[in-house]
Each structure stands twice: as C-alpha cells, then as structure tokens.
Amino acid sequence: xxxxxxxxxxxxxxxxxxxxxxxxxxxTIILVGFDKLEQGFTGLKxxxxxxxxxxxxxxxxxxxxGTDLEGNVDTVFSDQKIKLTKEWFHTLEKSTKVFTGxxxxxxxxxxxxxxxxxxxxxxxxxxxxxxxxxxxxxxxxMAIEHTDYTIHSSRVxxxxxxxxxxxxxxxxxxxxxxxxxxxxxxxELARITEMGLTAIPIDKLHEHTDKCDIxxxxxxxxxxxxxxxxxxxxxxxxxxxxxxxxxxxxxYAKKRGIQAILTGSLPSIVAPxxxxxxxxxxxxQILLDxxxxx
Amino acid sequence: xxxxxxxxxxxxxxxxxxxxxxxxxxxTIILVGFDKLEQGFTGLKxxxxxxxxxxxxxxxxxxxxGTDLEGNVDTVFSDQKIKLTKEWFHTLEKSTKVFTGxxxxxxxxxxxxxxxxxxxxxxxxxxxxxxxxxxxxxxxxMAIEHTDYTIHSSRVxxxxxxxxxxxxxxxxxxxxxxxxxxxxxxxELARITEMGLTAIPIDKLHEHTDKCDIxxxxxxxxxxxxxxxxxxxxxxxxxxxxxxxxxxxxxYAKKRGIQAILTGSLPSIVAPxxxxxxxxxxxxQILLDxxxxx
Numbered sequence: 001x002x003x004x005x006x007x008x009x010x011x012x013x014x015x016x017x018x019x020x021x022x023x024x025x026x027x028t029i030i031l032v033g034f035d036k037l038e039q040g041f042t043g044l045k046x047x048x049x050x051x052x053x054x055x056x057x058x059x060x061x062x063x064x065x066g067t068d069l070e071g072n073v074d075t076v077f078s079d080q081k082i083k084l085t086k087e088w089f090h091t092l093e094k095s096t097k098v099f100t101g102x103x104x105x106x107x108x109x110x111x112x113x114x115x116x117x118x119x120x121x122x123x124x125x126x127x128x129x130x131x132x133x134x135x136x137x138x139x140x141x142m143a144i145e146h147t148d149y150t151i152h153s154s155r156v157x158x159x160x161x162x163x164x165x166x167x168x169x170x171x172x173x174x175x176x177x178x179x180x181x182x183x184x185x186x187x188e189l190a191r192i193t194e195m196g197l198t199a200i201p202i203d204k205l206h207e208h209t210d211k212c213d214i215x216x217x218x219x220x221x222x223x224x225x226x227x228x229x230x231x232x233x234x235x236x237x238x239x240x241x242x243x244x245x246x247x248x249x250x251x252y253a254k255k256r257g258i259q260a261i262l263t264g265s266l267p268s269i270v271a272p273x274x275x276x277x278x279x280x281x282x283x284x285q286i287l288l289d290x291x292x293x294x
Numbered sequence: 295x296x297x298x299x300x301x302x303x304x305x306x307x308x309x310x311x312x313x314x315x316x317x318x319x320x321x322t323i324i325l326v327g328f329d330k331l332e333q334g335f336t337g338l339k340x341x342x343x344x345x346x347x348x349x350x351x352x353x354x355x356x357x358x359x360g361t362d363l364e365g366n367v368d369t370v371f372s373d374q375k376i377k378l379t380k381e382w383f384h385t386l387e388k389s390t391k392v393f394t395g396x397x398x399x400x401x402x403x404x405x406x407x408x409x410x411x412x413x414x415x416x417x418x419x420x421x422x423x424x425x426x427x428x429x430x431x432x433x434x435x436m437a438i439e440h441t442d443y444t445i446h447s448s449r450v451x452x453x454x455x456x457x458x459x460x461x462x463x464x465x466x467x468x469x470x471x472x473x474x475x476x477x478x479x480x481x482e483l484a485r486i487t488e489m490g491l492t493a494i495p496i497d498k499l500h501e502h503t504d505k506c507d508i509x510x511x512x513x514x515x516x517x518x519x520x521x522x523x524x525x526x527x528x529x530x531x532x533x534x535x536x537x538x539x540x541x542x543x544x545x546y547a548k549k550r551g552i553q554a555i556l557t558g559s560l561p562s563i564v565a566p567x568x569x570x571x572x573x574x575x576x577x578x579q580i581l582l583d584x585x586x587x588x
Contacts, residue, residue, distance in 0.1 A: 012442075133446045133470070137438050140469075144435040148306070148567040152427045174468035175434075176427070273442040 002026040003058040003287065008049070009033040009075040009082060010063045013268050016276025017061070017283075018044070024284060030057075033075035033082060049082045054091050059287065064101025064122070064268070064279075071106055089114035097290075099283055119286065121279055125163065130278040131267050132167035138266030139168055139239050140175070143214050146237055146259060152176035155211050157200065160218035161188040164241055168216055169197055180208060182223070212236055217247045224248040232258055239263060296320040297352040297581065302343070303327040303369040303376060304357045307562050310570025311355070311577075312338070318578060324351075327369035327376060343376045348385050353581065358395025358416070358562070358573075365400055383408035391584075393577055413580065415573055419457065424572040425561050426461035432560030433462055433533050434469065437508050440531055440553060446470035449505050451494065454512035455482040458535055462510055463491055474502060476517070506530055511541045518542040526552055533557060 005027060007018055018041060021029055031046045040046070062084075065074050073082040089110045092098075096116055100107060103120040111118040121127050143151050154177045158169045161183040173179045173196070180198035182205045183189055192199040200208050202223060209215065210231040217224050220242040229238070229252050238253055238260035240246035246262040253260035267275035299321060301312055312335060315323055325340045334340070356378075359368050367376040383404045386392075390410055394401060397414040405412040415421050437445050448471045452463045455477040463486070467473045474492035476499045477483055486493040494502050496517060503509065504525040511518050514536040523532070523546050532547055532554035534540035540556040547554035561569035 016442075134444050137444050137446065137469070141435050141438040144431050144564050148310075148565060150428050150431050150565045150568045152431065153568075171469060175431070175465060270438050271442060271444045274444045274447075 002028070004028040004030065004056050005059045005061060006030045006032060006052055006057050007034075007061045008063075008084075009073045009078070010061070011076045011268055012272035013064065013276040013279065014061075016273045017280045018276075020277055020280030021283070024287075033073070033078040033080055035078050035080070037077040049080060054088075054096075055093055057092065057096050059097045059099065059283075060092075061283065062098065062100040062107075064265075066100035066102055066104060066107050066120075069104060069106045071110065084110070086110045086113060089116055092116055097286075101279075121282060124282065127278060127282055128163040129167070130281075131275065132164045134267035134271035134274055135164055135241055136167045136171040138263060138270040139216055139241060140171060141270060142239050142261060142263065143172075143216075143237070146261065147214070147235075149213065149235075150176075151214070154178070154213040156180070156214045156216065157182060157205070157208060157212045158216045158218065159202070159205065159223050159247070160242075161192060162218060165218040168218060168241070169195070172214075172216075173197060177214070180212075182208075206231060209236075214239065216240075217242055219247045221247050222249065224253075226252045229253050229256060229258060232256075234258070237261070241266070296322070298322040298324065298350050299353045299355060300324045300326060300346055300351050301328075301355045302357075302378075303367045303372070304355070305370045305562055306566035307358065307570040307573065308355075310567045311574045312570075314571055314574030315577070318581075327367070327372040327374055329372050329374070331371040343374060348382075348390075349387055351386065351390050353391045353393065353577075354386070355577065356392065356394040356401075358559075360394040360396050360398060360401050360414075363398060363400045365404065378404070380404045380407060383410055386410055391580075395573075415576060418576065421572060421576055422457040423461070424575075425569065426458045428561035428565035428568055429458055429535055430461045430465040432557060432564040433510055433535060434465060435564060436533050436555060436557065437466075437510075437531070440555065441508070441529075443507065443529075444470075445508070448472070448507040450474070450508045450510065451476060451499070451502060451506045452510045452512065453496070453499065453517050453541070454536075455486060456512060459512040462512060462535070463489070466508075466510075467491060471508070474506075476502075500525060503530075508533065510534075511536055513541045515541055516543065518547075520546045523547050523550060523552060526550075528552070531555070535560070 029044050032049050067073050071084040094115055099119045101122045156172045156177040157180045158165050159182045161181050169179050169181050180200050181192045182200040182202050184202040189199040206227040209228050213236055215238045217240045226249050238248055240248045240262045248260050250260050323338050326343050361367050365378040388409050393413045395416045450466045450471040451474045452459050453476045455475050463473050463475050474494050475486045476494040476496050478496040483493040500521040503522050507530055509532045511534045520543050532542055534542045534556045542554050544554050
C-alpha cells in the first residue's frame with residue numbers, strides 16, 4: 001500500500017520528522033511552506049499551497065501549533081500565507097487523516113463539519129511523556145544557567161505530578177537535589193512518598209516554600225500564587241513549564257524580586273531533533289496500524 | 295582563640311567564601327583587592343595591599359589561580375596591581391598559613407624559602423570531588439545547549455574515571471544516557487562494569503567512537519586524538535573538561551567539522567556560590583583542626 005503525506009508548515013522539529021517519514025517505504029512526501037529552508041530535502045516534492053492535489057492525500061501534517069482561530073498556519077520556513085478555510089477541509093477526501101500538535105475550537109469544528117479525522121498528537125499520553133524528557137532537560141539547563149548554586153543539594157519543589165511533573169521530579173532527584181512534589185490527590189501523594197521524595201498537599205504549598213531554592217511549576221493553573229511566593233528565599237528561582245500564561249503570579253514574583261521564568265515549549269528549543277523523532281515515531285505507528293487494518 | 299585572615303584577590307566564588315568565613319567566631323577578616331565590588335561586605339576591613347600588617351595574619355587566602363610565575367595576583371574586583379615578592383613571604387610570620395587554589399613553581403619556592411606553609415586547595419581529594427559536582431552540571435548544561443537531541447538515550451563516552459570522570463559518568467547515566475567510560479587500569483574498568491556502564495580500555499577508544507553522540511574528556515593528556523575523532527558521527531560533540539590545553543586534538547576536530555568545546559573551569563561559571571562554599575568548608579575545617587591542636 002502506498003501513501004501520500006503532505007506536511008504543511010512546521011518548525012525545526014519537522015526537519016527530523018520529515019527525515020524520519022522519508023524512511024517509510026512506499027511513501028510520497030509533499031512539503032508546503034519549507035521554501036526558505038537553506039538545506040533542502042533531496043527527493044521530496046515542494047509545492048505551493050494552492051498546487052496541492054487534495055484528493056491524492058492520505059495524511060496531512062500541520063505544525064505543532066495547528067492553526068489560529070481563523071485557520072491560519074504558522075510557517076517558520078516560508079513567507080507564504082497559508083489559510084485552511086472550512087471549505088478547504090470539505091474538499092479533502094473523507095479518508096484523509098489530519099495530524100496537528102495541539103488543536104483548538106476552529107480546527108475541531110472545521111474537521112468535524114468536513115468529517116475528517118483529526119489527531120492532536122500532543123494530547124496523547126505517549127507523546128506527552130516522551131516530550132517530558134526534553135522538557136525536563138530544558139528545566140535542568142535553566143536551573144544550572146540561572147542560579148549560582150548547583151542542582152545537587154538544592155531544595156527543589158515540583159508542583160504537579162502529571163506526565164511532566166513526574167519526569168522533572170525524577171531527573172532532579174537523579175542529579176542529587178532534595179526534591180519535594182506538591183500534588184492534590186492521595187494516590188499521587190502516596191506515589192511521591194514511595195519514590196523517596198517529600199509529598200506536599202497542594203493547599204499546604206505555601207508552608208514549604210521558605211525552604212525552597214528551585215520551584216518548578218507544571219500545573220496550568222495559578223498554584224504558584226502570592227501566598228506561595230511570599231515565603232521563598234530571595235535567591236530562589238521559579239521555573240514555570242506550564243503552557244502560557246503559566247501557573248505563576250509573575251507580577252508578584254517581580255515585585256518581590258524573585259526570578260521567575262515562563263519557559264514556553266522547551267522540546268523545540270533544547271532538542272528539536274529528538275522532539276521531531278518523537279512525533280515521527282507516533283505518526284508512523286498510527287499510519288502502520290491503520291495500514292494493517294485496511 | 296581569635297584569628298585574622300587576609301583574603302587577597304579572588305573571583306565570584308570568593309564572595310560566598312568570605313560570607314562563610316564571616317560566620318566563624320573570633321575571626322577578623324581583612325580584604326585586599328575587593329575595592330571595585332559593588333555590593334560590599336558590612337563589618338569587614340578593606341585595606342590596600344601595602345597597608346596589610348603582615349605580622350598579625352594567621353592565614354592568607356590567595357585566589358584560585360594563586361599567582362603567576364612572577365608572583366602577580368589576579369584581582370577580579372580591583373584595579374590594584376598586587377605582587378607577592380619572595381621578600382614579601384619572608385616578612386610573614388612563620389606560623390602563617392597560605393591558602394591557594396592551584397600552585398606553581400613560583401609559589402612553592404617562595405613559600406618554601408620563607409618556611410611558610412602552603413595549602414593548594416584544589417589538590418585535595420575532597421575539594422576535587424566536591425568541585426566535580428558543578429563541573430558535571432556544567433557539562434550537562436553544555437550538552438543540552440549545544441546539541442539538538444536529548445541527553446536521555448544519547449550515547450555518551452566519558453574518557454577518564456578519576457574524580458571528575460566518575461561524577462560525570464554517574465550524572466549522565468542518571469539522566470538516561472547510555473554511558474561508556476574509557477579508562478586504563480583493570481580496577482577502574484572493573485568498577486565501571488560493576489556500575490552498569492560500558493568499560494572501554496583507553497587504547498580501544500577509537501573502536502567505539504563511531505557509536506558516540508557526546509564525548510566528554512576528563513584526562514589532561516591527548517586521548518581524544520585524530521584516531522578517536524575520525525570515527526565520530528558528524529553531529530557528535532566533544533566536551534573537554536580537562537584544564538588547558540585539554541585532551542582533544544581541536545585542530546583535527548575543526549577540520550572534520552565536529553563541534554569541540556574546551557570548557558575551562560566550570561564551577562566558577564555555573565555555581566560560584568556552591569564553589570565558594572566548598573572552599574570555605576575545607577578552609578574552616580583546616581583552621582578548626584589546627585585550633586584544636588594548639
């Protein structure tokens with residue numbers, strides 16, 4: 001079975017993603033929005049957005065960011081303006097699979113109306129867990145860069161014990177930090193204790209921040225609030241890994257003179273190649289599973 | 295027993311070192327060469343080099359770098375030119391202890407001729423092992439910063455299994471890297487294997503570099519030579535932690551387009567506060583042991 005995949009836009013991660021997809025047999029890859037890329041891909045078709053023959057596409061890969069709320073695609077390696085209108089989705093074959101990193105109301109509605117299947121990759125547990133590795137390494141890099149003490153022996157509090165929080169807690173503990181984790185359910189608190197770390201119920205966080213050098217937030221809600229920040233020592237640092245706008249009262253941290261960083265997506269910054277491979281591995285798996293079913 | 299300590303020059307590490315020494319009871323601290331420091335120390339005497347009353351000094355702390363071969367002291371926080379002549383050492387009391395980071399022929403001869411006891415702190419096993427922690431964290435920071443893949447799952451070779459090599463191997467393994475260590479005696483090779491890492495006899499290094507993403511040298515001799523570099527994959531990186539000039543054939547690495555970094559002393563860069571505390575703890579220990587003997 002041969003397949004045709006169109007990659008429409010994407011950042012540095014997608015260079016490795018495309019490289020990995022090239023290794024699949026019987027696969028034609030068409031690139032849109034990579035025209036400004038200095039080191040091009042050999043043997044791949046690059047076309048203008050309007051030249052895409054939509055009825056030939058088995059899969060479409062959108063950037064990690066998907067589209068904005070009007071359907072515009074962010075193209076890092078192109079000046080082309082690409083807009084995926086609701087009509088555009090209607091002209092796709094019903095069997096086309098659309099991959100995106102994250103999704104939003106526009107994409108969900110547009111694909112639903114056109115009866116096209118949408119796969120938001122970053123929602124998947126496997127992708128989120130694999131991505132948590134470069135995220136944790138990015139947090140490590142920042143902690144080393146932005147403090148004048150070692151991670152080793154530092155008192156670290158991680159807020160949240162989800163897919164990212166677990167990895168971050170593991171890695172900082174492995175580097176010799178004294179790690180506490182703040183979480184809000186008894187299962188998580190028990191697991192934190194089992195792992196040899198200190199468990200802090202999230203509503204008691206502010207009682208522990210006076211003994212904290214590095215506070216790492218992974219919760220996309222305001223947990224690092226005024227009360228929590230108030231007791232931090234002056235040389236402490238807050239590293240907020242949650243998506244915008246983070247979970248930190250940045251204004252209050254600034255007022256207190258506490259260094260606080262909202263990191264944004266770290267995998268694309270610290271390890272675009274690994275991050276691209278993570279996405280490629282999952283996309284390949286989905287396509288191969290599908291192939292074997294049909 | 296009261297004591298007087300003169301700190302003559304020093305870098306960012308010495309700010310924490312001085313802060314720690316201030317906590318000792320019955321201790322007078324005199325600073326020379328910190329006049330350009332913006333945030334000064336309260337309650338400490340700052341004097342010009344020529345104003346030092348040498349016969350009152352129990353200890354003198356020189357910078358990590360000690361002196362050059364003419365006795366000149368590098369003062370980071372001052373424009374003063376400070377030169378410790380051989381005559382200067384003769385005017386010290388015979389009971390004065392002189393601490394330095396590293397030593398050289400000049401310092402050894404000058405103190406020997408004056409019968410003054412010299413303590414080169416970085417020669418001590420405890421200081422070297424404690425310092426290897428910020429060194430390893432610096433190597434981690436560089437590996438994350440200068441590659442587009444994660445440390446996790448990377449193939450890492452550490453050359454040397456001394457005080458620094460052991461720490462580096464431990465930390466990279468803790469981050470999920472596949473770590474091999476190249477060493478040259480059977481005791482080390484056995485220990486490397488016991489730790490679950492791959493042992494490589496140093497003369498076989500070149501047979502393994504084709505499967506290496508991150509090559510970290512800790513040996514102050516040319517072990518990362520042309521033969522070893524020749525087989526490295528193009529996206530590999532060499533991080534050389536050995537003192538100048540390192541243990542890498544940098545010219546050949548450049549010729550092959552392999553990224554190679556001679557890091558210099560990392561503790562002062564990534565964790566001056568921790569590095570200062572390490573020195574202070576050892577100096578305090580030596581002074582207290584001495585106090586209890588007299």
